Amino acid sequence: MVPVLKTLVIMISSKRRSHAQRHLNTFKAGINYAIVGLSGSGKSTLLKLMNGMMVPSRGTVLVEDCKPDQRDRQFQKIMSRIGYIPQSLGLVRNSTVLDNVMMGALPRMRLMQFLLKRYSEEDLEEARRVLDKVGLLGKEDRKTYMLSGGEKRRVAIARAFMQGPRILLADEIVSELDGTTSREIMNLVADMQKDTRLTAVMIHHDIRLALEFADRVAVIQEGRRVMELGVDNDTILDFQSGDSTTQEILEMYDDPKE
Amino acid sequence: MTPKSNLVIGMIGALVVAGSWHIEANPGEFVDGLPNLWLLGGEVVAELAEVEYRMVDRAFWSMLETILMAFIGTMVGYALAFPMSLLASRNLTSKWVYAPMRGILAAVRTFPSIMWALLFVIMVGPGPFAGVLAITMYTLGFVAKLQYESMETIDADPMDAASSIGLSKLQIVRFVVVPESASHLLGHLLYMFDYNVRQTSILGLVGAGGIGFYIITHIKFIQYGKTAFFMLVVLITVLIVDWVSVKLRDRYVIKSQRGVVADVP
Ligand SMILES: Nc1ncnc2c1ncn2[C@@H]1O[C@H](COP(=O)(O)OP(=O)(O)O)[C@@H](O)[C@H]1O
Ligand SMILES: [Mg+2]
Numbered sequence: 001m002v003p004v005l006k007t008l009v010i011m012i013s014s015k016r017r018s019h020a021q022r023h024l025n026t027f028k029a030g031i032n033y034a035i036v037g038l039s040g041s042g043k044s045t046l047l048k049l050m051n052g053m054m055v056p057s058r059g060t061v062l063v064e065d066c067k068p069d070q071r072d073r074q075f076q077k078i079m080s081r082i083g084y085i086p087q088s089l090g091l092v093r094n095s096t097v098l099d100n101v102m103m104g105a106l107p108r109m110r111l112m113q114f115l116l117k118r119y120s121e122e123d124l125e126e127a128r129r130v131l132d133k134v135g136l137l138g139k140e141d142r143k144t145y146m147l148s149g150g151e152k153r154r155v156a157i158a159r160a161f162m163q164g165p166r167i168l169l170a171d172e173i174v175s176e177l178d179g180t181t182s183r184e185i186m187n188l189v190a191d192m193q194k195d196t197r198l199t200a201v202m203i204h205h206d207i208r209l210a211l212e213f214a215d216r217v218a219v220i221q222e223g224r225r226v227m228e229l230g231v232d233n234d235t236i237l238d239f240q241s242g243d244s245t246t247q248e249i250l251e252m253y254d255d256p257k258e
Numbered sequence: 259m260t261p262k263s264n265l266v267i268g269m270i271g272a273l274v275v276a277g278s279w280h281i282e283a284n285p286g287e288f289v290d291g292l293p294n295l296w297l298l299g300g301e302v303v304a305e306l307a308e309v310e311y312r313m314v315d316r317a318f319w320s321m322l323e324t325i326l327m328a329f330i331g332t333m334v335g336y337a338l339a340f341p342m343s344l345l346a347s348r349n350l351t352s353k354w355v356y357a358p359m360r361g362i363l364a365a366v367r368t369f370p371s372i373m374w375a376l377l378f379v380i381m382v383g384p385g386p387f388a389g390v391l392a393i394t395m396y397t398l399g400f401v402a403k404l405q406y407e408s409m410e411t412i413d414a415d416p417m418d419a420a421s422s423i424g425l426s427k428l429q430i431v432r433f434v435v436v437p438e439s440a441s442h443l444l445g446h447l448l449y450m451f452d453y454n455v456r457q458t459s460i461l462g463l464v465g466a467g468g469i470g471f472y473i474i475t476h477i478k479f480i481q482y483g484k485t486a487f488f489m490l491v492v493l494i495t496v497l498i499v500d501w502v503s504v505k506l507r508d509r510y511v512i513k514s515q516r517g518v519v520a521d522v523p
Contacts, residue, residue, distance in 0.1 A: 051422050070421060080424030090419025094437040103433050107424045114429055163423060 032193050032200045034214030036207050041220050043203045044087070047169045050201070051084050063167070080107035083160030083168040083198075087175070089152055091144045091159075098140035100155050101127050104162025130158045134188060150181040154188070161192055168193065168200040175205040182206075186213045298482055305483025306490075313484065316472060317491045324468035325495070327386050327461075328454040331393025336447055339398045343405035344431060349417065350409065360406075366399030371457045375466035386467030393454050393461075401450050408442040409435055445511040448503040455499050459492045 027033055035043050048054040049061045052068030052075055061068055063082070066075050083104075091100050105123045106114055113120065119127070131137045134154040139147075144155060153173055160168055170189070174182035190213050193200045204210040210217045345351055346359040369377075374392035382388050412435060420430045436443075462470025469488055476485040 053418065053422050076424050079422065082423070084419065084422045086415060086419055088415040090415045092416045092434050092437055093413075094440060095433065099433065099437070103420060103425065103429075104423065106429045106433065111428075114432055117432075159423075 027199060027201055029199050030197045032190065032213070032215045033202070034210035034217045035201060035203045035220055036205075036210050036217060037220035041222060043220050044171050046220060047084070047171055047201065047203065050167075051082050051169055052079060053084075076107075081163060081166045083163050083165035083170075085156045085160055085168075085170040085173050087171040087173070089156040089173070091152060091155055093143070093145040095144060096140060097131070097136060097142050097144060097147070097155050097158075098127060100144055101131060101140075101158045101162050104159045107163075127158075127162060130161045133161070133192060134158045149177055150185065153177070153185050157185070157189060157192070161196070165196070165198055168198055168202070170200070170202040172203050172205050174209065182209060183212075189213075298486070302483045302486040305481075306487060309487060313487060317469065317488055320462075320469040320472055320488075321491050321495055323386055324458045324470075324492075325455060325499075327389045327468055328393060328451060328458040331390045331458070332397050332447070332451045332454050334390075335394040335397025336401055336450065338394070339402035339405055340443075342398070343402040343409060344435070346402060346406040347409040348406075349412065349414065350427065350431070350435070363399055363402045366395060367403065369395070369399075371396040372461065372464060375461045375464050379465050384465035384467075389458060389461040389466035389468055392466055393458055396457065397450055397454065401446055404446045404449075405439075405443065408439050408446075412438045441511050445507060448507055448511070452499055452503045456492075456496055459496075 035046065037043050045054060049056060050063055050068060052070040052072075055069060063075075064078055066072075066078055068079075069075050070079065092103075099117065102117075102119060102123065105119075105126070109120075109123070112118065127140075128137060131140060134157055136151065136154050136158065139151070144152065147155065156173065160170075168189075174185050177185065186209060189200070189202070200214075202214070204214075207217070342359060342363060346356050346363060348356050350356075351359075371392050374395045375389055378388035378391040382391065416434045416438065417430060420434050425433070458468050458470075460470045460473075462468045462472070463474045465471070469492060472488045473485055473492075476482075476488065
């Protein structure tokens, strides 16, 4: 399988902290990755590097053989197929569920279509299909601010899937939800990930959820991947750093009281 | 209170006193002038009692003209302000675009509407058209500032999310900026129309159309009663416009801002 996301030596300029180790982070196509790590370890930054919201000051990030840069024409095409759900979800509060979901289809719409919000029949059909998947069919005309936390996440997921994504990047999207709702949402994403066989990189706050839903779990520390767990056989497949901090992360996650 | 703020207050007080002396303000004259109000009041009541149909007719049509001028000026100015405010928003364009755009808008704002009216009377001749142009320019400068300020307060998260999934600037404007600032934008429109009805009422003073023409003419002929009649018409109209815009604001602006337009399924 071809590696889809390849991040080589990610480095963001920061005077106080310098995460300058040379290393290789590769995400393979079609795999559902979870990223865990202490807060401040650079998880969100890693995602932003992959969709071009941030550009590394040193080192190289490659996504589908292209350097992520939002101003680059070639990357813009790739970008429209990268579903990105930030921790805040990034929904437009005063818009309807349908308009939020349709944002995913905007890069392929014509000028008058989006200016007048005259969606094509195919786009509407696709939106209904995705909304049905996330369980929001019938709520298309609801304003987003009226929805519950779980429903808002469903809208964000629907928006990402409306893009027809090849890659899904999600940043702690279930952290604030209760256990049951988190599992519902994660099940949904896992189902859709399997359907579309996309590459998912999802940051998790809770390592239990990560182990439950991901194919592989990557532990990030100081901006780089220090190890990777294959969930199927529960063995540590990649142990690049054997230092004591890595052990501490594992131990921290072993202890439910943190 | 700190000694520093005491000093500032003292200096402001001194400036007010010195300034009043300079412009020969005399509180005595104000008190002496109070009885004149009584005389005027009597004259006004007497003249109002015998208002002719001709004057009512004039007042009605000139007030209508005033409202129309304010309406057209508000709408055209508002429509022109919108694209300019997009270009002037710091979160939507680069420094090379928003800095000059803000400069232009600041320059447009330096003129009060009556000065624009003077300019346009010279340019296109006296009449309501000059007034409409004046209101348009005033609205443009003023509303664009209100608009770009509220566009700049939009939550950055949906904008970031939108640009990171590959939406163009225009798509972001249509799907994020407009919905997120819609209630403010409508509020500005109402506010501006309200304000413009008042402003347009005096543009007639420099020959730019509207009911102000009659007010200035009757003052020139020292017909205070007739002047007062036209001013009364302005007052009543402004109260009505004010009331209607408060109602509209309550209905469409406040509610959507607080998010109480819930529909229970
Ligand atoms: N590769 C890196 N190089 C330099 N600084 C980084 C790197 N990754 C993250 N940082 C810095 O570390 C801080 C925390 O990063 P963030 O991605 O928000 O962490 P997390 O999401 O894991 O809590 C930020 O100030 C960020 O700029
Ligand atoms: Mg984070």
